[in-house]
Structure formats: structure tokens, C-alpha cells
Amino acid sequence: MLPELGHFALILALLLAALxxxxxxGGAMLGRERWIAAVTPAVAGQFVMIATAVGCLVxxxxxxxxxxxxxxxxxxxxxxxxxxxxxLWGAHEGSLLLWILLLAxxxxxxxxxxxxxxxxxxxxxxxxxxxISLGFLLFTLATSNPxxxxxxxxxxxxxxxxILQDPALAVHPPILYTGYVGFAVAFAFACAxxxxxxxxxxxxxxxxxxxxxxxxxxxxxxxxxSFWAYYELGWGxxxxxxxxxxxxxxxxxVGTALIHSLAVTDKRGLFKSWTLLLAILAFSxxxxxxxxVRSGVLVSVHSFAADPARGIFIxxxxxxxxxxxxxxxxxxxPLLKSTAGFELGARESxxxxxxxxxxxxxxxVFAGTLAPLISDALKLGTVSVGPPYFNPVFxxxxxxxxxxxxxxxxxNWKRGRLKDKQRTLLYTLVAAAVLACGVVxxxxxxxxxxxxxxxxxxxxxxxxxLVDPIDRWRRGLSLSRAVVGMTxxxxxxxxxxxxxxxxxxxxxxxxxxxxxxxxxxAGGYEFRFDGVRPLEGPNYDAVGATISVTxxxxxxxxLKPEKRHYWVxxxxxxxxxxxxxxxxxxxxALGDDLGAGRWSVRIQIRPLVSFIWLAALVMAIGGALAxxxxxxxxxxxxxxxxxGVATGDATP
Amino acid sequence: xxxxxxxxxxxxxxxxxxxxxxxxxxxxxxxxxxxxxKPAPQFSLPSLAxxxxxxxxxxLRGRWYLLNVWGSWCGTCREEHRMLLExxxxxLVPLVGLDWKxxxxxxxxxxxxxxxxxxxxxVDHDGRTAIDWGVxxxxxxxxxxxxxxxxxKCMGELTPEVWEKEIxxxxxxxxxATS
Numbered sequence: 001m002l003p004e005l006g007h008f009a010l011i012l013a014l015l016l017a018a019l020x021x022x023x024x025x026g027g028a029m030l031g032r033e034r035w036i037a038a039v040t041p042a043v044a045g046q047f048v049m050i051a052t053a054v055g056c057l058v059x060x061x062x063x064x065x066x067x068x069x070x071x072x073x074x075x076x077x078x079x080x081x082x083x084x085x086x087x088l089w090g091a092h093e094g095s096l097l098l099w100i101l102l103l104a105x106x107x108x109x110x111x112x113x114x115x116x117x118x119x120x121x122x123x124x125x126x127x128x129x130x131x132i133s134l135g136f137l138l139f140t141l142a143t144s145n146p147x148x149x150x151x152x153x154x155x156x157x158x159x160x161x162x163i164l165q166d167p168a169l170a171v172h173p174p175i176l177y178t179g180y181v182g183f184a185v186a187f188a189f190a191c192a193x194x195x196x197x198x199x200x201x202x203x204x205x206x207x208x209x210x211x212x213x214x215x216x217x218x219x220x221x222x223x224x225x226s227f228w229a230y231y232e233l234g235w236g237x238x239x240x241x242x243x244x245x246x247x248x249x250x251x252x253x254v255g256t257a258l259i260h261s262l263a264v265t266d267k268r269g270l271f272k273s274w275t276l277l278l279a280i281l282a283f284s285x286x287x288x289x290x291x292x293v294r295s296g297v298l299v300s301v302h303s304f305a306a307d308p309a310r311g312i313f314i315x316x317x318x319x320x321x322x323x324x325x326x327x328x329x330x331x332x333x334p335l336l337k338s339t340a341g342f343e344l345g346a347r348e349s350x351x352x353x354x355x356x357x358x359x360x361x362x363x364x365v366f367a368g369t370l371a372p373l374i375s376d377a378l379k380l381g382t383v384s385v386g387p388p389y390f391n392p393v394f395x396x397x398x399x400x401x402x403x404x405x406x407x408x409x410x411x412n413w414k415r416g417r418l419k420d421k422q423r424t425l426l427y428t429l430v431a432a433a434v435l436a437c438g439v440v441x442x443x444x445x446x447x448x449x450x451x452x453x454x455x456x457x458x459x460x461x462x463x464x465x466l467v468d469p470i471d472r473w474r475r476g477l478s479l480s481r482a483v484v485g486m487t488x489x490x491x492x493x494x495x496x497x498x499x500x501x502x503x504x505x506x507x508x509x510x511x512x513x514x515x516x517x518x519x520x521x522a523g524g525y526e527f528r529f530d531g532v533r534p535l536e537g538p539n540y541d542a543v544g545a546t547i548s549v550t551x552x553x554x555x556x557x558x559l560k561p562e563k564r565h566y567w568v569x570x571x572x573x574x575x576x577x578x579x580x581x582x583x584x585x586x587x588x589a590l591g592d593d594l595g596a597g598r599w600s601v602r603i604q605i606r607p608l609v610s611f612i613w614l615a616a617l618v619m620a621i622g623g624a625l626a627x628x629x630x631x632x633x634x635x636x637x638x639x640x641x642x643x644g645v646a647t648g649d650a651t652p
Numbered sequence: 653x654x655x656x657x658x659x660x661x662x663x664x665x666x667x668x669x670x671x672x673x674x675x676x677x678x679x680x681x682x683x684x685x686x687x688x689x690k691p692a693p694q695f696s697l698p699s700l701a702x703x704x705x706x707x708x709x710x711x712l713r714g715r716w717y718l719l720n721v722w723g724s725w726c727g728t729c730r731e732e733h734r735m736l737l738e739x740x741x742x743x744l745v746p747l748v749g750l751d752w753k754x755x756x757x758x759x760x761x762x763x764x765x766x767x768x769x770x771x772x773x774x775v776d777h778d779g780r781t782a783i784d785w786g787v788x789x790x791x792x793x794x795x796x797x798x799x800x801x802x803x804x805k806c807m808g809e810l811t812p813e814v815w816e817k818e819i820x821x822x823x824x825x826x827x828x829a830t831s
Contacts, residue, residue, distance in 0.1 A: 066725075069727050072725055148727065150725065150727055152724070152758065154724075154725035155725070155755045155758065158725070158753070273656065277659060280659075284663075291670070311673075311674040312674055315667065315670055315671060315674065318667070318670075319667055322663055323660065323663060323664075323667075326659050326660035326663055327660060329656060329659060329660070330654070330656050330657045330659075330660055333656040334654055334656055370666075370669065373669060373670070373673045374669055376672075376673065377669050377672035377673060567778075568753070568779075
């Protein structure tokens, strides 16, 4: 009964999405106030219906209803309750349902926030979001219905894929999708602005907090995914440039560019058409990511649901949404004229560089991700593109970006008066270089050519970012949340750059075969293998090893990596054990049983690797601070009134 | 043509590439199996019809067979079943079932209800044999030659197209070789 109820609720949600789209866009176009008034109830109703559908599926999972195909394929009666709930997004159908739920949640949030916007504009924004929701609901119901019944019911389920039975991965998809889907809001604002012809900077002001919030979620989501890959896949890498990782990273890069470009459009009325394009691109990248993951065109470790029919549907949807938005852009963007100029060395020019570099970075990732596909389409044979391409190419755009950041934050709007700041910049650069070389050669006493460069740039950002806020604080001046948020996010970036430089330069890896009682040394640590013992979990059995780690004879820690065998799926899973010591991660993974008590063991020592994920968290906190700045809440009301009067072109 | 039309032009190009990508994607699963042209993994399992008898790769040696991995819990297997009955009727290649992680009683009633296309069905309760064969999801089918070499693997449903385009030509080659 529940699955049918859920299915029915989903169909109702589809109808409500259609109403939302029709009344929103149509009502605003024809000026029908009663149509516009119907949009918000449709939004609320749609959310309730989708939440009901999700609730029904969760109930089927929790109640072990193996007459539902999706439950039978992704759960098992021995699976712990927590994972029976998170198994909801363990495969394709449920992931889509989650996507739709989050879109509905964002739409409800926008409809609440939109009370301050001109009603017609708000109706258009909600209408565009309705179109997106309509497309995804149609996709789910037509090709990926999670409520399919199984007759006769399965005696038990096939269990959730063991590598997904992990706390970090259980919460990773909701957070990542919240970010992905959040860019739909910026997309909807841009489309609404183009539909209405309201191409002044007001739409940029309204969009900013939404975009920053979505970006913060995406940052956290990517970091969680990377963290999971690091300890769960068992081989200690934190980024593989896998198509699915790239699919989340491209919207992040474009979204970062968008945040900066929105600032210019909001404050100075410049880059208007470029900002529109970025808003379209950021969400297009999110949808393209969905396409790449769900259609099976790219073979990836993540593509657990490859189906050409789904691919064709998503492609058609992409054509409608992205093609539609870009057509609007082709039509409207020529009407835009910049109303002010700026000097080289002004903040605008630095933000322009920022945008160009970020978009280049996204384009290189894009090219590398799609290269296998293009070469296949042109019958050039199978190519695979990996870290040897991505790492150097990505660095080529990131190093200038980091360099320009330190200078750019000291520049002024409009005028290129950097001379006043020359001293500050020089002092901070020298201090950063001294500190960086001290750390690199003092502590690690070796390194590659780029090691001191990366460390210097990162530390320069830290020092340069802090000069102004500290100065203002000492003079007793107030700091807006926007400025604090920006500074925090930049510090997060610097931390990430520093951690990445260190990890790439000083990681120690060692694969050894050890008999019980034997030991090996790596990076100044001594590892003694004390043998293995059998273990049993709720839905698996395992062998656990004990490895004692000492440094100069003093005990550091005892590591207990496991190798699990899951009964139902029959898969093996390596469970690493990681210990932090002096800022470095000591990771031990158990490999294969080599017979006679000997096991292969992988040892890794990665300095500062945890700081990569910490950095992402710092960036997201910066985003949260910036998005909650007062000006977005209080400045909006009077502005909305004046913008409502002065339609069309508004110059500052 | 203005410069603002450039994004949509690039997007159109991308759509073409993606469309070609979708067209090609079904082939990818075929290349994915490392078992192709390798000896089929050995197994010796109880028969579904009579648990005292065993089905093993050694007794299957010396002739062509199509190993079909299925389970009564598997929805796609139900859709595939009619095609399997066709294959049986054609008499071109014997079907060997591998009943994967299934309940014996349910599997038997499934065959009684829908018809039994298999010459023999091996029961793989714990799924170990399926792991050896690199089974990813049911249904999957493997074409094995008399030397015990896997010549073709079909991931997912065995459709009439797969049968005509992939399996029949390989079987016809065999006849050409023996005649």
C-alpha cells in the first residue's frame, strides 16, 4: 500500500510542478495576478507530495518490504537501521528522488524569501524552478520509478553495496546534492531576469546569498566525498579525477567564478552579460554532471546505474533547459551595456582575471573528462585521461589565481591605486617566503621545485588577507559579515593550497609483506605486525590485524585495519585505520593473505592531509558568513520597491 | 550572428558529442569483462532439480553452452525469460542456469510457472561462483565454447538484438568451422 501511495504522491507532485511552471511563467507574462497568487501554494503542495513519496520509500526500507524492487536491490534485513534509511540514495532511483526533494526544499525557501521581491519577478523565478522540477519528476516516473513492485516478493534483499555502508558516504549525497541543486536558484534568477528584461544589477543582488549558500554546501559535499574515498577505498588517495568527481568539481569552479562575478555586477553594474552566462553555466554543469553519471556514457567507478534510455531522456532535458536558457541569453544579452569603466589594477580587473582563470580551470577539467567520449565519437580509439594530465594543467591556472588573490584583495573598486599598498604587499610576500622556506627546508629538509612556491603563495594569502581586517579591528571599526566571510573563505583556500602542496611533496607510501612479529620502518616510524584475528559484524565477517607503531622506541599508536567480507553481496571491503600524529596521517590498510600468516600491508604517511578537508570546511563557513550578511536581508526591501518602479535599465 | 550566440553554438556541438556517446555506450559493457577469451571459472554446484546431483564445468566441457545468471528475485530476469524460452525452442545452444543467491523453492515454482528454458540449473547459494565469474548484476549471460573458453558476455537482459547480432554469428562461425 505505501509504495502505491508514494507513487501516487509523486504523480501529484508532477502535476503541481506543471501548475507551478505554467502559472509562474504564464501569469507573469500575461499579468494575471490570480495566476501568480497560485504559484506559492503549488510550491508548498509539491514539497508536501514529494516529502510524502520519500517518506513512503523510507518506510518500505525501514520495514524491510522486499516486495519493492528498489528496496530488494539495495537493502537487507541484516542491514543496520541507519543504513536502511540512507540506502534510500544508495542507487539511481532513490538518488533522483533525493535530488527532487532537495530541489523542492530550495524552492520552498526561495518562495519564502521571495516575499520581498516584486511579485512578477518572484513568479518567474518559481516558474523556472517548476520547469526544472517537472523535468526531473517526469524523468523519475518515466524511466526510474523507485516504487516498482516485485512479484513474488524477494525473501530478502541484496543488501546495500558495502562501500556505501559508511557514515561519511551516507551523508555525502544529501549535502552534495543540496549544493548541486542550489545552483538551480541562480539559474532560475538569471532566466527570470532575462524573461522579464530586468537586466539591471538588482537580480545579481538577490541572487548572491543563494549562490553563496549553494556553493558552501557543494564545497562540503565534495570534501566529504574526497574524505570517504581517502579512507574507504583503502588506497589512501583523496582525489582521483574520476569523471564523477569532476562532475561535482566543474560546477564548483564555475560557481566560485559566479560568486565573484556577481559581486562585480552587484557593486559596480559591470560584467552583466558574463554573470548571466555564468549563472546558466553553473547549473548546466550540475545537470551535465547528472547526465554523465546517470547515462552511462562515461565508464566510471561510480556509474552503478548506466542505462542508454535514461541517457537519451536526460540529454533531451538538457537540450530544453540549457538550450532554452542559452537561447534567451543570445536574445537578451546584446541589449546589455556596461555603464562604467575601470582602470587596470582596479578590483574589477582582478575579479576578471579570477573569472577567466576559474573558467579556464573548469574548461580543462571538462576537456579531460570528455576527451575519452570525444575520441570515441571520432573513432580515434580509446583514451584514458588521468592525473598526469589533470594535475599539471590544473596547476597552470591555479598558481596565477593564488598569486593574484593576494594582490587583488588590496585593490580598490574602479581605480587602480595599488601604489598605496605596495609596501604591505611586499612585506607580506617576503614574510610568507621566509616562513615557507623555513618550514619546507627546516622541517622536511627536502622537496620539489614547486614546494616552496606553493607554500609561499598559500602563506602570502594568509598574511595579505589578514592585514586589513586586523587593521580595522585595532582601530575599533566594525567588520561586515560579508568581509569576514570573504576573508575566512580565502584563508580556507590558502589552507587547502598549503595542505595540497605538502601532501603532494612529502607523502611516503610503502607496500610490504609482513609475517607476524615482523616489522618495517617508514618515515621515521617503526611498524610491527602482530598478526590477525577473526571478527564478526552485523552483516559481515572480517579479519582484523594489529599493527603497533613506534617512533624511536616510544609507542605512538596501535592500528587495527580490517578486511571485511559482506555475506549477502559477497564483496570484500578494506577498512583502513588512520592515526593523526604531528599533523601527519598514518594510514594502514590490510591487503591480501599471502599464506603462512603473512599479509601484504600498505603503509602511508601523508603530512597535513586532514587539512584539505578542514580547509573545505573553513571555506564553507566563510560562505555561510557571507551569505548571512545583513545587507541581503535589510537592504532588499527598499530596493525592491524602487526597482519595481524603475523597470528596465537602472544605472547607479 | 553575434558573439552572444557563441555559447549556444558550443552547446549544440556538445549535444552532438553526447548523443554519439549514448549511441556507443551499450558496447562498453561488452569490453568490460576480463573473462573474454579466457577459460571459464570452474564450479561444481548442486543441481536445482535434484540437490544430490552436481553440475560442474568439467561435465559441460566439449560442447557449446550459454550460462545464464538469474534469480527469482530479479525483475529483469522475468522480462528476459520469454527470450530464453525462444532460445530453448531454437535448439541452437543449451542453456545452463546459474541460480544466484536464491531460495530453491521459489526458484522451482518460478520455473514451474513460467516454463523451464534450462537444460540444467546450478544453485549458487552463497554467490561465490558468481563472484568468480565477475557477475555484477543479474541477469548476465556467458557464451562458452567446447574448450571451456568464454567467448562472449552479455551484461543485462539477453535481448533479441543481442541474440541476433552477438550470439548467433558466433554460433554460426562454429558451424562453419566444424563442417
